Amino acid sequence: MPAPDRIVVGYDGSQQAALAVRWAARHAALLDSELQVVHCSLWPLLTHDLGPVKGVAGSGLQHQAEAILEEGRAEAESAAPGTTVLDSLVYGLPAGHLRRMAEDARMLVLGSRGIGGFLGLLVGSVSLELAATASCPVAVIRFDKHPEGRVVVGIDPTGSAGALRLACDVAMVTGAELMIIHVTRPQDGTVYSPAGGLEAARRLLEKSTATARALAPTVAVNQDLVRDSSVPRALLNAARGAALIVVGSKGHGILKGTVGSDAHAVLHHATGPVLISRN
Incomplete structure (x- = not known):
């Protein structure tokens, strides 16, 4: 794959996103690439009250967003020790941010978070949008049951x-x-x-x-x-x-x-x- 050597992965705290982060980290290690873990927080679009609850340590929506990002970074470092892992916390709708941040990336990696009720139709709207509009290759990770397969x-x-x-x-x-x-x-x-x-x-x-x-x-x-x-x-x-x-x-x-x-x-x-x- 061509330089620059950076893989971008979105992380929202879900099980599917954790699977995507681990997959991205392993491939970043194999490709000798940096990995950038991105969490997009929607809360500033909904409320200005992001601070901690008075007297409750570790509370508040800002802290929650930071904790989710740190969790994603930890998943990456655990899956690929020694790989350079960057992290970014951004605010707003994820598709636009991820598309922009992956403009010059080697690959954009996403989990699959569909909310439809039909078995088998489980790719979320953000993954579909970015698969169609991102400027770099897009990997969508729904399962990873055969990592040694062809x-x-x-x-x-x-x-x-x-x-x-x-x-x-x-x-x-x-x-x-x-x-x-x-x-x-x-x-x-x-x-x-x-x-x-x-x-x-x-x-x-x-x-x-x-x-x-x-x-x-x-x-x-x-x-x-x-x-x-x-x-x-x-x-x-x-x-x-x-x-x-x-x-x-x-x-x-x-x-x-x-x-x-x-x-x-x-x-x-x-x-x-x-x-x-x-x-």
Whole structure:
């Protein structure tokens, strides 16, 4: 991954955010990066009374915000001793602050804090917004059950150069196997691929595999051409037991500033960390 060597992670005191901080800290150590833990306090938007309660030590909303930030920093230092950990307490809505603070970062890492009532649809609005609008790659950590697993990257007919490069970088530093997936879709009884047919899809996959082996010469690189009517479903099936799935942010999104529909579906249903390439 390109310099500057700084990973930004948001922390709000939740279990999901703690998982994200630990994931970010481990990867900061592997990538020899600094880690910046950010807590965004909303209280100044709601009240001016941030001070301690008279006669009650350690009370008050300001103290609470500082304690949450310190807790996030402690999570990071515990997960990756020796890594330089910075911390920042900011006030206001988190999406804008995190987007600004991660402008020149190597990666922005977020927990998944959905509040919907549907099982499987658990990515929060802040994570979705930043996955679509941040200028750097965005990792959304909902589960981290297979840290020793492979890295899976989905490539579209363009070759998804940014996603492929990110996947190679992570595989190189973790020593994980890299699996490159390209999905063709059946249509009217024949194999359809926007790349121009099955043979073109195979050539695309071979070219991407050769590129990955050049970018990550010490990594075991495998490939799979999958036929499925749903690209996200095929990617999610391939990513079972994986340490990370990497996808591009572009796709079939309708509105500017929204993540593509395939990446959106992967974010909502993934059972492991998802890394969104922004180019």
